[in-house]
Amino acid sequence: MxxxxxxxxxxxxxxxxxxxxxxxxxxxxxxxxxxxxxxxxxxxxxxxxxxxxxDATAASLRQNRSGFVAVTVPSINNANFAETVRQLSRGLSRDGLQILLANTEYDPDEEERLIGELLRRKPEAIVLTVGGYTQKTRQMLQATRIPVIEMWGLPAKPIQHVIGFSNPDSMSRMVDHLVGLGHRDIAFVGGDSARDPRGGERRQGFTAAMRRHGLDDGKLVTAGPAPVGMAEGAEALDRLLTDYPGVQAVIGVSDLVAFGLLSECQRRGIDVPGRLTIAGFGNYEIGRICVPRLTTLDVHAGRIGTMAASLIARILRDDAGNQPTWIEIPADLIVRESSG
Missing domain, CATH: 1.10.260.40 (lambda repressor-like DNA-binding domains)
Structure with a gap:
């Protein structure tokens, strides 16, 4: 003292x-x-x-406020989730709020446990990465009186407030781009969608778009349980070329998977994009600096965090938590050398 x-x-x-x-x-x-x-x-x-x-803690207690916002993410190793949290924290700090972060590890049961613990600590609001909630998780969130913000997706049954983008629509745009380049044999590489609903939605967007173009939507490679990254992407190339030898283009569920595919192509001397076009998802830093640079979809990870912070500040200031908010941030297609 x-x-x-x-x-x-x-x-x-x-x-x-x-x-x-x-x-x-x-x-x-x-x-x-x-x-x-x-x-x-x-x-x-x-x-x-x-x-x-x-003494911020004592001041919050005197005002019957906790002074923090609870946030869940499926992985703390993911650079895009980290950027969302960083911008969210930066925005909240301007209003004297801090983040209490929980890592669910893509596990719905662990998410249920963590959300229960977080809600018992009386946060000012709770921010969730949209996922496949358990029934109990959804019940807890619907029963709470604090603002609930779902981010990184557009859920079919929102709990309250939503800030995100459509995973299926975004992936559909990528398919349209590749078809526009003349590709007909296109594959998708992702993780086990049971553990990664966002990745599952991207796969659904891929198959729906392929059917819309009258093309084979069955060229799917599961790279392993979520989260999948560079190593899994590299390992998936062998299965991709073995199962679909005529494949012309491949989309990774993320830039990390796409970079793994690209790196393995380089190791084997496979020309990208001459022999195989590769595209990713997320606009990660690694996709912006690799050679060739990755064609991808920018989901504006930082903007999601910034807008979530602004929404929370408005809700707490105006006591407007009972008025659901829907904010869609469309992903942007970024065309780079990996697609020619």
Missing amino acids: NERQGKAVRMADVAKAVGVSTMTVSRAFRGDAGINVATRAAILTKAEELGYVF
Whole structure:
């Protein structure tokens, strides 16, 4: 504990030194937009000079607020999920809110357990990566009085608020692009959709688009249980070429899988895109710097986090949590050298 002249420095001491009320000091530390910039700077400067440390936890308890937002993601190793969380955290911090992050590991039962634990801690809101919830999970979320935001998809039965993109429609755009290049034998490589509903939706989008074009929709390779990445993509190339020797193009469920396919092609001396066109999903950094660079779909991972933070701030400020919000952020097709 910081002390001055043998006594703990209090908020009232800072207020007296600056010549403002204790409430103004509290609001300044919470980042209240109604506090004058110069006043806030003077308060923070004087607090540092006196050695005062703002106790955010105690302040939240006095206001009957937890001060945090619960967030679930299926993987903390995924760069796109990490970018969503980073921008969400950045946006929430401007309103004095922090993130309590839970990693579900693509396991619906673990997700159920974690959501139960999170809700018991009374978060201001809960942000979920859209998935295949268990019945109990859905019941808990529908019963809670806090705002529920689902992201990274457009669920058929939304619980409350939604911010995301359509996985099937996005994948359909990629198929349309490849067909437009003259490809007819197109394959899809993904993980076990039972553990990855978002990947399953992309596969559904692939098959629906292929049927719409009157093409064979059965060239599917399961690379293993979700999450699948670069290693699984590389291993899947052998099965792809063995099962479908005439394949002209392949779409990975993510850029990571597509990069694995690309790397294995390079190891074997298979020309991309001359012999095999490769496309991904997600616009990961690795797809932007590999050679050749990957054609992909940009799902705007950071924007999802930023918009989720703004939505939460509006809901908490206006007490509008009972009015469902639907925000669709369409994915953008990015054409690069891997598709010619």
